[in-house]
Amino acid sequence: MSPNPRTPSKTARLLNLVSFLAGRRYPVTGEEILSKLPSYREGWVQGDSKRKSAQRKFERDKEELLMLGVPLRVDDSRIRAGLGEHAHYRIEDGDLFLPVIRLLEGDEGERSSRQATLPGVGVVTLTADELSVAVDGLSQVVGLPSFPLRSQARSALRKLTFDQPLTQPPEESGPRILHLPGFDPFAVQGVLELATRGVLERRVLHFRYYSIGRDSEGLRSVHPRGLLYQGSRWYVVAWEPASEGERLFRADRIEEAELDETERFTPPEEYSMGHLKDRDAWELGEEDDPQTEVRVHFRWPLSLLARRNGWGEELRDDGERGAERVFRVRSSGPLLRWVLSHAGEVWIVGPEGLAEEFEELRDRVRAVHS
């Protein structure tokens, strides 16, 4: 069905509303908006029922602009002061339009910008380093596979460089930092977008999850707290009320995800995901799971790498005779396999039981390859 040529499209209607309100020196009443803008006027000048419909349309448009981030202010001070019965509306240029970004060059603070100061529009000055840091950061997340706010990051990048014709957005080809995803980026895109909305809007996320450890599938309902990109994979970090614990769900094992549009949750105050960063497999487990101290010997020169990478904590360094380091372990299996993968350059010193278990594993590999 082709649009009615007499009726402006919804986009045109929203744009008209922005255009009508932006830059007005004084707020205007809803009545003025409804009677002057063609999108509402037709209904407004007709009978009461049409008038209410025009009013509802305006209310919906107003909400939509607010959701978009357009700073449409409602001023009811006249009502409160007993000077009138109607609220007033306005959009101040300084709230809506991007300030001019001027670049400080060198120590002298010399400014360069081809944009003149505009009435009502502010000016922000940045050093070249500051702009470069922001552009670098945005380019970094734009390059992250399946980053759920990629289009927003690109948009922010365009705005930051709007006044800087010499600052080009990052090249699409030949990046200096490249991420190779260990998953199909398109397959997880939808899950990440929903989880991001869940985090921002504090909405419960329902999904079907394949738990590979248990080799079983089940329905899960969680309070998403954040997203974690680690080991070249995305994880949804969430509190699961059913198991009363914080869980990490690999995004590529999530299916049929949907947000609960009716229920919101309250996240803990001052939450941080810092404790999840760069955890090794042997450190995973519940907070109250017991920890074992495992002593591990590293031959030289691998001992240099152990120190450089902070593998465990150093107990003793005997130079070219190697070093002994201690690991705090909740789950010994992953540590034993990691030590084994170093092919004799690393071994378990203690506790004795674990050292024996390590030797049994080594003998098992030997047996299956004999």
Added chain:
Amino acid sequence: MKGKTAAAQLRRLLYIIPAAGREGGTSYSELAEELGVDVATIDRDVRVLAEREAHLRAGELGLLQIQGDLTGDHLAIDAPAAFSRPPRLNREELLALLLGLRSRTLLRRHPAPRQVEALARRLEEELSMGPSPDESEPEPSQALPLEDASPPLTDAVVRDRALDAMEMERQVTFRYLKPGKREVEDRRLHPFTVVHAEGAWYLLGRDPGVMGGAPESDGDSSVEGLRAFRLDRILDLEVAEEGFRRPPEFDARSILGEGRVFFRGDPEEELTSVPVRYSPRIARWIRERFDCEELEDGGVRVVHRVASRDWLVRHVLQYAGEAVAGGVGARWVREALEGW
């Protein structure tokens, strides 16, 4: 900024109007690239502007009156002063910016995280649209504390220096411990790209020694002389005085694939096909990572194309007897276990 909703279209228009209002205007194709949509979408967006004016009576145009060339690929709009600016950053753009800054502090140590945090707060205050319409929702900076954005020290130091060297087009020198070796090597490299794959960081570049450092090697984007080094095996890295020229058309994506840093770059290593059988107990993890042949016992078999013998040995050992290498791979594993 894809999307067919009115909100998405309005977002684009609020960028298109100032972009086309700049001196000399712009082009449909440029806008399409900038906004990540096709030219037809930009065309539809611009039609909305023309259509909008058709519905307005004289004097009703409000602040936004558009005049200009709306034909051909060229687009110029004579917009009023205020509309010569795009909108401030909305909440999600601001969040993306804060995440970008945080990511930047994780990747590079300078400026210090505290300075980056101060910059984030300033940009949030000066460039954003202000408080969320829903007061129960946190502001982006509240949702994103930057306090714990301390970089992982060791890899970050190496990455910082390598990225500095790339920017300055200077060679790097470093000491490297190759997997399975007992000697630390001194290496020199023309650094091209830092790659993150399979949970590890790699430095990719060309070994000038292989090309003899000959000037004619500059600009060559073939894999000849290319080397990849795991950052966590680099013991220290310095930016050298000597320069190099990064081949302008070099793109690591063209030589890396399947989520792995794997290319035939080292002449000492020959590509070998090695079959590995995995037990039913671990088969489901393997199915997620590789193309597998199903076995009758519920296990799987994978034929790996192996450039590094050491990679194969470590790969098999980590499964502690649940993976069994065949062919030449079995001998490699036996040899690795000898005398251990």
